[in-house]
Amino acid sequence: xxxxxxxxGSRVYNPxxxxxxxLMLSENDELGLQQFCEVLNPVIVSEVLQGLGPADVWRVLxxxxxERQAEIFELIEPSQQIELVGAIDxxxxxxxxEAMSPDDRVDLLEHMDEExxxxxxxxxxxxxxxxxxxxxxxxxxxxxxxxxxxYASLPENISVGEALSRLRQQAPDxxxxxxxxxxxxARHLRGVITLRxxxxxxxGVSLADVMRRDLISANVEDDQEVVAKLIAxxxxxxxxxxxxxxxxxxxxxxxxxxxxxxxxxxxxxxxxSAIQPFEHGxxxxxxxxxxxxxxxxxxxxxxxxxGTATAVRAFGGTETDTSGSANTNWLDxxxxxxxxxxxxxxxxxxxxxxxxxxxxxxxxxxxxxxAYRELLTGAxxxxxxxxxxWGALQLLFGRDWMQAGVVGLTISLVVTMGSVTGSLLPMFxxxxxxxxxxxxxxxxxxxxxxxxxxxxxxxxxALL
Amino acid sequence: xxxxxxxxGSRVYNPxxxxxxxLMLSENDELGLQQFCEVLNPVIVSEVLQGLGPADVWRVLxxxxxERQAEIFELIEPSQQIELVGAIDxxxxxxxxEAMSPDDRVDLLEHMDEExxxxxxxxxxxxxxxxxxxxxxxxxxxxxxxxxxxYASLPENISVGEALSRLRQQAPDxxxxxxxxxxxxARHLRGVITLRxxxxxxxGVSLADVMRRDLISANVEDDQEVVAKLIAxxxxxxxxxxxxxxxxxxxxxxxxxxxxxxxxxxxxxxxxSAIQPFEHGxxxxxxxxxxxxxxxxxxxxxxxxxGTATAVRAFGGTETDTSGSANTNWLDxxxxxxxxxxxxxxxxxxxxxxxxxxxxxxxxxxxxxxAYRELLTGAxxxxxxxxxxWGALQLLFGRDWMQAGVVGLTISLVVTMGSVTGSLLPMFxxxxxxxxxxxxxxxxxxxxxxxxxxxxxxxxxALL
Numbered sequence: 070x071x072x073x074x075x076x077x078g079s080r081v082y083n084p085x086x087x088x089x090x091x092l093m094l095s096e097n098d099e100l101g102l103q104q105f106c107e108v109l110n111p112v113i114v115s116e117v118l119q120g121l122g123p124a125d126v127w128r129v130l131x132x133x134x135x136e137r138q139a140e141i142f143e144l145i146e147p148s149q150q151i152e153l154v155g156a157i158d159x160x161x162x163x164x165x166x167e168a169m170s171p172d173d174r175v176d177l178l179e180h181m182d183e184e185x186x187x188x189x190x191x192x193x194x195x196x197x198x199x200x201x202x203x204x205x206x207x208x209x210x211x212x213x214x215x216x217x218x219x220y221a222s223l224p225e226n227i228s229v230g231e232a233l234s235r236l237r238q239q240a241p242d243x244x245x246x247x248x249x250x251x252x253x254x255a256r257h258l259r260g261v262i263t264l265r266x267x268x269x270x271x272x273g274v275s276l277a278d279v280m281r282r283d284l285i286s287a288n289v290e291d292d293q294e295v296v297a298k299l300i301a302x303x304x305x306x307x308x309x310x311x312x313x314x315x316x317x318x319x320x321x322x323x324x325x326x327x328x329x330x331x332x333x334x335x336x337x338x339x340x341x342s343a344i345q346p347f348e349h350g351x352x353x354x355x356x357x358x359x360x361x362x363x364x365x366x367x368x369x370x371x372x373x374x375x376g377t378a379t380a381v382r383a384f385g386g387t388e389t390d391t392s393g394s395a396n397t398n399w400l401d402x403x404x405x406x407x408x409x410x411x412x413x414x415x416x417x418x419x420x421x422x423x424x425x426x427x428x429x430x431x432x433x434x435x436x437x438x439x440a441y442r443e444l445l446t447g448a449x450x451x452x453x454x455x456x457x458x459w460g461a462l463q464l465l466f467g468r469d470w471m472q473a474g475v476v477g478l479t480i481s482l483v484v485t486m487g488s489v490t491g492s493l494l495p496m497f498x499x500x501x502x503x504x505x506x507x508x509x510x511x512x513x514x515x516x517x518x519x520x521x522x523x524x525x526x527x528x529x530x531a532l533l
Numbered sequence: 534x535x536x537x538x539x540x541x542g543s544r545v546y547n548p549x550x551x552x553x554x555x556l557m558l559s560e561n562d563e564l565g566l567q568q569f570c571e572v573l574n575p576v577i578v579s580e581v582l583q584g585l586g587p588a589d590v591w592r593v594l595x596x597x598x599x600e601r602q603a604e605i606f607e608l609i610e611p612s613q614q615i616e617l618v619g620a621i622d623x624x625x626x627x628x629x630x631e632a633m634s635p636d637d638r639v640d641l642l643e644h645m646d647e648e649x650x651x652x653x654x655x656x657x658x659x660x661x662x663x664x665x666x667x668x669x670x671x672x673x674x675x676x677x678x679x680x681x682x683x684y685a686s687l688p689e690n691i692s693v694g695e696a697l698s699r700l701r702q703q704a705p706d707x708x709x710x711x712x713x714x715x716x717x718x719a720r721h722l723r724g725v726i727t728l729r730x731x732x733x734x735x736x737g738v739s740l741a742d743v744m745r746r747d748l749i750s751a752n753v754e755d756d757q758e759v760v761a762k763l764i765a766x767x768x769x770x771x772x773x774x775x776x777x778x779x780x781x782x783x784x785x786x787x788x789x790x791x792x793x794x795x796x797x798x799x800x801x802x803x804x805x806s807a808i809q810p811f812e813h814g815x816x817x818x819x820x821x822x823x824x825x826x827x828x829x830x831x832x833x834x835x836x837x838x839x840g841t842a843t844a845v846r847a848f849g850g851t852e853t854d855t856s857g858s859a860n861t862n863w864l865d866x867x868x869x870x871x872x873x874x875x876x877x878x879x880x881x882x883x884x885x886x887x888x889x890x891x892x893x894x895x896x897x898x899x900x901x902x903x904a905y906r907e908l909l910t911g912a913x914x915x916x917x918x919x920x921x922x923w924g925a926l927q928l929l930f931g932r933d934w935m936q937a938g939v940v941g942l943t944i945s946l947v948v949t950m951g952s953v954t955g956s957l958l959p960m961f962x963x964x965x966x967x968x969x970x971x972x973x974x975x976x977x978x979x980x981x982x983x984x985x986x987x988x989x990x991x992x993x994x995a996l997l
Contacts, residue, residue, distance in 0.1 A: 110747055112767050233732070240733055247711055247728070264711070264728060268697070269704055283574055301795075303576050304788045306770070323787050324768045330791060331765075334798035337891070341805055341884060343973040366973070373979035380983050381868070384990030401865040404845070405872055405982050413975045420805060427801070509807040509830070510974055511877045515837040518869050519844050526848030 086117045094125055102132040115144035123156035139168035147180050148353045163192035170244065172217040175204040212296045213289040216310045216319030219244045225251040225259050225280060230272030245322055248307045251280050256316040258284060258309055286311050289318055296321050297329040335424055342420040342510055343413060351425045356442055360449045363417050370413055371454055374406035375461055400529055403476050410454055411483035411521045412514030418443050418491030419513045423505050436496050447488025451481035475532050479525045487517045550581045558589055566596040579608035587620035603632035611644050612817045627656035634708065636681040639668040676760045677753040680774045680783030683708045689715040689723050689744060694736030709786055712771045715744050720780040722748060722773055750775050753782055760785050761793040799888055806884040806974055807877060815889045820906055824913045827881050834877055835918055838870035839925055864993055867940050874918055875947035875985045876978030882907050882955030883977045887969050900960050911952025915945035939996050943989045951981045
């Protein structure tokens with residue numbers, strides 16, 4: 070079973086039942102813990118567990134069998150999964166990994182480091198190990214990387230009645246039995262039938278006579294977006310994935326498509342604001358990674374803004390009266406550079422924060438953490454861009470180190486300020502009960518423009 | 534059955550089989566047409582029909598029974614549905630509407646104008662008519678507006694064996710039978726069981742003993758986003774929708790969630806670029822509507838840019854040497870206004886085009902149409918913003934009509950140019966085989982900045 074994750078890779082955090090759980094833990098109430106895990110919906114259990122430390126999570130999960138443990142564990146967000154994996158012995162871990170469904174298992178193993186993985190694999194049964202190695206070999210974001218191998222299949226030469234009774238045996242460990250695939254001996258896909266069609270068909274007829282032969286499928290190397298589009302276009306519950314010899318190797322189910330669509334939507338939003346997409350959620354991605362993903366684009370944009378400065382110098386801002394040193398006409402050349410730096414950084418921050426808020430309810434602590442992260446990121450980005458501009462202004466525009474310093478200092482202030490206001494304004498809108506998405510990138514930019522002008526000329530007046 | 538639609542409200546256009554279809558039409562090959570409609574996947578049929586005019590579509594569809602007609606018709610995009618509806622007599626239309634599934638039917642009726650609707654309703658059977666009126670009464674974007682009433686339900690006091698045989702009778706006209714809902718006499722929701730659980734249960738036990746009672750449901754007035762989040766969070770195939778008395782009134786299925794998620798993603802992208810979201814696709818929305826949805830925000834942003842101009846005047850651009858009329862220092866006050874107008878318009882255009890390209894493969898003709906539409910929209914927006922600035926500069930900044938005219942003329946040129954380049958650049962990137970989404974809003978803005986500076990000072994030199 071796969072699951073929808075928030076941009077942070079985390080499911081919704083559910084603090085409602087936590088006091089009960091903590092009480093049971095403190096009282097060593099084994100039976101209570103077991104019932105908690107077995108009676109509640111596993112999604113809810115996984116959400117409540119997100120509030121606990123690794124040791125407590127394992128105390129809770131140890132009350133139940135390994136199958137149910139795996140079912141709940143699969144629903145926990147990847148970064149917490151990794152933490153949890155480090156807190157149990159290898160024996161327990163190998164059992165857990167064996168019990169997980171193939172697609173979630175591969176997800177977990179991909180997140181583990183090489184060393185952990187090599188220590189773990191020998192403990193896993195041969196058959197599963199081969200499958201794991203195969204699945205790990207599929208490229209990132211390919212059909213193979215998101216499919217599961219737990220599909221229901223039958224030969225085509227049996228009757229509908231026989232098919233139903235065989236399906237009953239397969240059912241417990243298949244991801245879905247609502248689509249059943251007909252395979253020949255070499256596992257070539259011959260046909261498909263839905264459980265609905267199977268139930269409606271007369272028990273005596275042969276599967277070959279009622280199965281559908283107009284098959285919609287994808288190749289194991291196809292991009293996950295291709296898979297998502299096919300499932301969406303044909304309203305499928307599952308899409309068969311074939312290898313190059315047209316053998317069935319897995320299925321992708323409807324719920325995985327939602328993951329893909331949401332992932333792509335976030336990537337699109339990031340690209341739209343000139344942020345290089347990154348794999349994990351905003352809050353679980355290291356600050357320097359985010360700074361890098363933003364910084365590369367900001368640097369490109371700074372280079373282009375120097376083009377604008379050249380144009381302003383050439384056309385508008387000719388230093389007609391170069392007599393006095395008081396002439397500060399040249400400041401206007403770099404006004405677009407200064408304002409764009411602040412506006413672009415602010416837009417990036419607003420986009421990151423709005424996306425994060427859209428997918429998960431943030432606690433007050435999360436909000437402070439975001440503001441703090443944005444302050445730091447802004448400072449890092451601001452300093453880097455300031456140094457770049459400081460050099461460029463001296464080399465390309467004949468400014469002295471002090472004049473270049475005015476622009477550099479301004480950029481570092483404006484970028485830091487843009488990053489902070491870009492993150493605070495959407496949160497402020499949310500707090501007002503308004504839609505934070507109203508804080509569009511252009512709106513952030515124009516607010517940042519006004520502040521930018523004030524900062525720019527204040528710095529200039531102070532230093533020149 | 535609901536379906537994923539592209540941002541244009543249209544499914545993928547599929548020209549592959551069109552020559553065959555046109556040949557059959559020209560030869561009056563009734564049997565060929567019938568087989569075409571009955572053997573091919575209805576999704577494919579609906580895609581091919583998108584290339585035909587209304588009369589031809591009905592000639593094709595008339596070869597098959599009304600049920601299959603409805604199945605294919607449901608998959609056609611709303612704006613073409615409306616065209617088609619106008620091309621058949623009321624008798625045929627009422628049969629078609631009766632045969633459609635409730636959610637798609639309501640979608641169609643919502644798109645029809647009041648007059649058409651009032652002429653049609655009397656021809657529809659009483660029971661269906663009441664249901665239609667009820668469903669039309671649910672607010673836009675509510676659970677009620679996207680649910681279907683064709684769910685499978687059973688009483689809880691029957692055996693599993695009995696349940697399966699009753700389900701076989703219900704199956705043909707239910708949207709899904711994979712979730713079955715247990716209702717009491719007053720239609721209160723008592724429990725749920727999946728078809729998989731039903732098949733695995735022993736035939737003799739009572740439904741009440743195997744059904745799940747921890748129900749996840751939404752209220753009919755809840756927003757569709759709430760519904761989508763619940764379905765995604767719990768990986769459901771269908772979510773029961775209850776009225777205020779906890780009676781089951783419908784279900785929303787997994788495929789509808791994809792529609793909602795994609796719709797929301799597009800709305801978010803639009804908001805991010807300061808475009809007020811609109812209901813239909815870009816190419817099927819009237820140009821003036823789009824201009825309005827963009828213009829309101831551009832006006833707000835212009836007002837803010839006047840704030841920036843005030844700041845520049847106050848801090849940086851004091852007219853120190855007001856002696857000669859040649860002094861053009863004041864031009865710099867409005868540089869941020871001019872550049873922001875072009876950049877914001879360009880970002881809007883790029884966002885619209887990138888989104889449209891992401892969802893459907895555009896023909897060369899579509900691309901020309903987009904470029905032409907953006908030229909017109911840009912001109913409309915440019916002129917409106919120009920007039921606004923022309924007035925504002927005279928009233929608020931003491932510029933004479935000629936000086937204000939320089940800024941106004943520049944804005945109309947820069948905005949038109951921004952709109953055209955904003956739409957062309959992503960298409961150019963696509964043509965180069967690159968990801969059009971790389972044309973981020975800041976990148977479009979900074980390209981537009983350079984052109985903007987050149988235009989601004991050229992206009993100023995020519996006129997002053």
